[in-house]
Amino acid sequence: MNHCLIVDDSRVIRKVSRQIVESLSFRVSEAENGEVGLLACQAEMPDLILLDWNMPVMDGYTFLTRLRATPEGQHPVVVFCTTENDVQYITRALNAGANEYIMKPFDKGILAAKLEGLGLLTAPTAG
Amino acid sequence: MTEAEFEALRAFLKARSGLSLSADKRYLVESRLGSVCSRFKIESLSHLVREIRSGRSSALEKATVEAMTTNETFFFRDKAPFDLFQDVLLPKYLKERAASRRLRIWCAAASTGQEPYSLAMLLKEAAARMAGWQVEIIASDISTEVLEKAKAGFYNQFEVQRGLPARLLVKYFAQVGDQWQISPEIRSMVDFRYLNLIEDFSRLGTFDIVYCRNVLIYFDAALKADVLRRIANTMAPDGSLLLGASETILGVTDALTLDAAHRGLYTKTSGAGAPRMLASAVR
Numbered sequence: 039m040n041h042c043l044i045v046d047d048s049r050v051i052r053k054v055s056r057q058i059v060e061s062l063s064f065r066v067s068e069a070e071n072g073e074v075g076l077l078a079c080q081a082e083m084p085d086l087i088l089l090d091w092n093m094p095v096m097d098g099y100t101f102l103t104r105l106r107a108t109p110e111g112q113h114p115v116v117v118f119c120t121t122e123n124d125v126q127y128i129t130r131a132l133n134a135g136a137n138e139y140i141m142k143p144f145d146k147g148i149l150a151a152k153l154e155g156l157g158l159l160t161a162p163t164a165g
Numbered sequence: 166m167t168e169a170e171f172e173a174l175r176a177f178l179k180a181r182s183g184l185s186l187s188a189d190k191r192y193l194v195e196s197r198l199g200s201v202c203s204r205f206k207i208e209s210l211s212h213l214v215r216e217i218r219s220g221r222s223s224a225l226e227k228a229t230v231e232a233m234t235t236n237e238t239f240f241f242r243d244k245a246p247f248d249l250f251q252d253v254l255l256p257k258y259l260k261e262r263a264a265s266r267r268l269r270i271w272c273a274a275a276s277t278g279q280e281p282y283s284l285a286m287l288l289k290e291a292a293a294r295m296a297g298w299q300v301e302i303i304a305s306d307i308s309t310e311v312l313e314k315a316k317a318g319f320y321n322q323f324e325v326q327r328g329l330p331a332r333l334l335v336k337y338f339a340q341v342g343d344q345w346q347i348s349p350e351i352r353s354m355v356d357f358r359y360l361n362l363i364e365d366f367s368r369l370g371t372f373d374i375v376y377c378r379n380v381l382i383y384f385d386a387a388l389k390a391d392v393l394r395r396i397a398n399t400m401a402p403d404g405s406l407l408l409g410a411s412e413t414i415l416g417v418t419d420a421l422t423l424d425a426a427h428r429g430l431y432t433k434t435s436g437a438g439a440p441r442m443l444a445s446a447v448r
């Protein structure tokens with residue numbers, strides 16, 4: 039089973055995201071900021087990371103650059119999930135090694151379609 | 166709305182757009198046509214049916230037909246048909262059309278444009294291999310409302326996130342307020358046109374690739390067979406047809422054959438449509 043790490047300072051968002059990714063058959067762990075997220079990655083490198091941008095202690099962008107600076111840190115698919123919806127943020131995130139970018143609010147349909155695009159899911163639709 | 170009025174409406178929709186509504190879809194009619202009633206200041210569905218039967222308002226007829234269409238779509242929907250385009254169809258036709266350097270693509274139920282624009286972006290991504298090529302994408306639909314939206318090319322945040330990779334979003338869209346507009350360069354690659362699939366479309370000419378996804382599911386078997394046969398006639402002898410993920414032609418028509426290696430891909434049955442000898446001569 040694929041392992042997903044959710045890095046977000048909002049407990050509510052973590053809970054909602056957890057429900058969505060669990061329903062997509064991921065095992066989930068959580069971290070409330072980038073620093074805790076890096077420690078979690080050192081303990082066990084996840085396959086997928088849902089990453090918030092603005093967080094206290096260490097933000098998502100710093101987390102991502104530190105993660106991608108290590109060889110093991112190349113493994114996870116990183117999807118930013120943030121309220122930052124300016125094209126400049128998206129470009130910066132992609133250049134820093136994010137695989138995808140989701141602007142909040144999002145729902146299961148959006149996340150599932152993104153993960154499908156990244157080859158982490160396969161589910162056709164009808165209608 | 167009486168039973169007889171509902172029947173009249175069903176018959177009208179079937180004749181006008183091919184929509185085959187089962188008798189238990191009354192709720193659908195009621196939920197979709199309420200807004201048409203208020204827009205045309207019509208008291209009730211009974212009045213709407215009477216108005217349509219009188220044949221006095223073609224604008225009302227058109228609005229009724231359009232309101233009953235399902236326009237659900239998104240960028241790179243189901244992914245596989247677009248992977249197939251990029252990895253199989255494009256290389257195939259780049260080779261087989263190398264002499265004419267012409268490629269013609271038809272999206273036969275384009276809705277708000279996400280399907281043809283997805284193909285246009287893939288073509289743009291392959292531009293290096295296509296210098297000097299003349300590529301035409303015709304995108305048609307019965308609903309002028311969705312065609313207008315498609316032409317304008319504005320999508321909201323929800324629409325640009327559903328299936329569209331962020332990499333392509335930043336590359337081909339401009340942020341306009343809380344909307345995203347697809348670039349003029351991509352828009353100019355697609356020719357949007359009104360077209361009703363139940364009517365003759367042979368004038369469109371011959372296509373190498375046809376996407377006809379998630380529209381035949383609304384037609385009955387006889388109409389589906391008729392449309393598929395006429396689509397087969399618009400296809401080049403070595404042309405390709407893509408249907409929706411849940412669609413099948415099994416028992417519907419033998420003018421087309423499922424490509425065993427690629428799910429959702431159909432080719433012309435050899436011997437059907439254009440005579441075989443001509444087909445190999447053209448190739």
Ligand SMILES: C[S@@+](CC[C@H](N)C(=O)[O-])C[C@H]1O[C@@H](n2cnc3c(N)ncnc32)[C@H](O)[C@@H]1O
Nearest residue numbers: 165182234238274276307308361362378379380
């Ligand atoms: C569900 S959408 C499919 C969009 C796209 N092909 C996809 O798969 O995502 C179906 C479209 O078919 C159009 N349609 C319905 N009846 C039609 C007809 N008789 N001729 C042409 N288009 C029709 C509708 O207006 C609607 O936009």
